[in-house]
Amino acid sequence: xxxxTRILRREHLSGGEIVDRVVLDSGARHRRRVAMRGAGGxxxxxxxxxxxxxxxxxxxxxxxxxxxxxEAAPERLLEIRAASDQALKRLIWHIGNRHIPAEIxxxxxxxxxxxxxxxxxxxxxxxxxPVDRPFRPEGGAYSGGHAHGHDHPHGGHHHHHADG
Numbered sequence: 001x002x003x004x005t006r007i008l009r010r011e012h013l014s015g016g017e018i019v020d021r022v023v024l025d026s027g028a029r030h031r032r033r034v035a036m037r038g039a040g041g042x043x044x045x046x047x048x049x050x051x052x053x054x055x056x057x058x059x060x061x062x063x064x065x066x067x068x069x070x071e072a073a074p075e076r077l078l079e080i081r082a083a084s085d086q087a088l089k090r091l092i093w094h095i096g097n098r099h100i101p102a103e104i105x106x107x108x109x110x111x112x113x114x115x116x117x118x119x120x121x122x123x124x125x126x127x128x129x130p131v132d133r134p135f136r137p138e139g140g141a142y143s144g145g146h147a148h149g150h151d152h153p154h155g156g157h158h159h160h161h162a163d164g
Contacts, residue, residue, distance in 0.1 A: 001035070003047045003063050010057030013067075018059065021069035026101070026135040029054040029072065038068055056134055072134030076113040082126040091126045101137035110135060 008016070020038030032051040037043050044062060054060070056072035080095070082088035092109055095102050098117070103110040111117060112135070118128035 001043060001045050003045045004036075004060035004068060005047055005049075005063060006061045007048070007052060007054060008059040008061050008067065010055065010059075013057070013059055016059065016061075016065065016067045018069050019062075019066045021071055022060070023071045023073045024054065025073045025075050026137055029070070036068075042068065044068065053139075056136070072136070074132045075135045077110045077131050077133060077135055078113050078118050078121070078128045079131045080109045080111065080121050080126055080128050081107065087125060091121055091124060094120065094124060101135075103136050104138055 020040040020042040022036055022038050030051060030053050031046055032048050034046050035043070036046050044060075046060060054070045056070065058070040059067040060070065061067060080088075080091055082091050088107070088109070092102070092104060095109060095111060095117070100111055100114075100117070110131070110133070113130055118130075121128040
């Protein structure tokens with residue numbers, strides 16, 4: 001089986017033959033070594049020197065120089081907003097206190113869909129609307145700037161660390 005041994009980050013992607021693509025959720029984009037199959041059927045072994053976060057728009061470099069495009073899959077998330085910056089910061093504190101991955105934007109925060117947390121946010125005066133979009137959680141303080149230190153998908157209340 002052909003191996004993909006390195007990542008070509010999207011900002012350095014200027015050419016090369018893209019032969020397939022993989023569509024991965026946020027949990028599946030943190031990998032080191034795993035067998036993969038592209039959307040077009042190409043089977044390959046991702047075999048990186050260390051665990052890394054694959055970002056939307058990156059490419060995996062196969063041993064023969066061909067490229068496999070990485071696409072972030074849409075996920076069911078909650079988009080959390082508040083009436084003011086201070087109110088949003090307060091909501092971010094409460095979310096972080098629950099040790100769940102979060103993507104923090106200028107005017108909103110996104111977390112994995114969870115009706116209990118949606119009710120908490122609404123109870124604290126914020127809005128929590130379901131959306132389907134790629135999830136790019138913040139890297140943890142001890143993870144070298146990347147999100148998860150494990151290889152399983154997230155769901156429900158099964159989250160492991162605070163972000164941001």
